[in-house]
Amino acid sequence: TIAAKSADKSKEIKRMITGSAPEPILPKSLTASGQLQTIFDAHPMEVARQLTLIEYNIYNKIRPTECLKNAWNKEGKELNARSITAMIKRFNEVSNWVATEILKLNKEKMRVKALCFFIDVAENCKGLNNLNGLLEIVSGLNQGPVHRLTDTWSAIGNKYTSKTVSYTHLTLPTKRI
Helix, strand or coil, X not given: CHXXXXXXXXXXXXXXXXXXXXXXXXXXXXXXXXXXXXXXXXXXXXXXXXXXXXXXXXXXXXXXXXXXXXXXXXXXXXXXXXXXXXXXXXXXXXXXXXXXHHHCCCCHHHHHHHHHHHHHHHHHHHHCCCHHHHHHHHHHHCCHXXXXXXXXXXXXXXXXXXXXHHXXXXXXXXXXX
């Protein structure tokens, strides 16, 4: 029955949430003060995990009433749809961050590494069932200035190109039956 399936799903989710956290994947190199030199020193899985944790904390605060009557698009949205507004803000921040991290690199070789890094982060977000994180990254990769880096995109190789195409199709806003 539907109720039994729902109860089983709830138990599975509780088991996933209450299980022990995985060991963090520490970066290869840190500055003298213990900081990352760049985000690219971090492991893509660890970045995906951290994105997922941050977004879960925002998502978990969404109240059902925030979803009513398009409250996040109306006057008073900061009051009536605080958590949805926070998710939208976070989405835009991450998407712009992805694009900025790629565009601030001067050398094509470094941009290729950055594209591959973020594609790997997107893959890990998908593996963690963080489709919002996947969409944030895909949106950053598809921003005009990043999308126009044709030499950089042609240098990433078929493996990463096919992943990007797959994730872009997965996140297209089309009706699926």
